[in-house]
Amino acid sequence: MNHNSAYSTVFIESQITGASPHQLIVLLYDGAINAMRCAEIYFETGNVARRGEMISRAINIIDNGLRAGLDHQVGGDIPADLERLYEYVSRNLLLANLNQSAALLPPLIALMVEMADTWKAIAPQCQQVKHVR
Numbered sequence: 001m002n003h004n005s006a007y008s009t010v011f012i013e014s015q016i017t018g019a020s021p022h023q024l025i026v027l028l029y030d031g032a033i034n035a036m037r038c039a040e041i042y043f044e045t046g047n048v049a050r051r052g053e054m055i056s057r058a059i060n061i062i063d064n065g066l067r068a069g070l071d072h073q074v075g076g077d078i079p080a081d082l083e084r085l086y087e088y089v090s091r092n093l094l095l096a097n098l099n100q101s102a103a104l105l106p107p108l109i110a111l112m113v114e115m116a117d118t119w120k121a122i123a124p125q126c127q128q129v130k131h132v133r
Contacts, residue, residue: 022123028065029116032058036093036109043102055097059090085115 019027035058042051067086070079089108096104 022119025066025069025119026116028061028069029112029119032061032066033109033112033116035061036105036112039093039097040102040105040109043100043105052097055093059093062086062090062093085111 035054039051039054039058042048042054063086067083067090070082072079072083089112092104092108095101096108
């Protein structure tokens with residue numbers, strides 16, 4: 001592990017340790033968006049292996065972080081709607097990689113940025129709505 005990677009790992013771990021449930025969701029969104037943007041760059045440079053790695057990372061964050069953290073017992077229809085949205089993004093990320101279609105990424109990134117911005121905007125109200133268990 002190089003120094004930059006070690007620093008990044010320590011920085012992320014310290015963010016997670018002190019994060020509220022709301023902030024953890026923000027970190028998940030940011031991680032997924034960052035991985036998707038990296039995949040977009042790797043599409044442009046032709047680095048198939050790194051592109052696949054970044055798409056897999058984004059799918060993992062969405063499926064095992066955001067989707068897995070949904071609490072279907074609260075929030076009415078919102079968790080089910082988010083579940084469908086996350087499934088849509090994951091499926092289309094997979095299709096982008098399989099079909100070597102960089103054109104699928106920008107709308108998916110825009111959608112996730114919009115979701116992240118919305119989540120960040122509800123920070124003061126998040127005390128009443130529980131997203132993670």
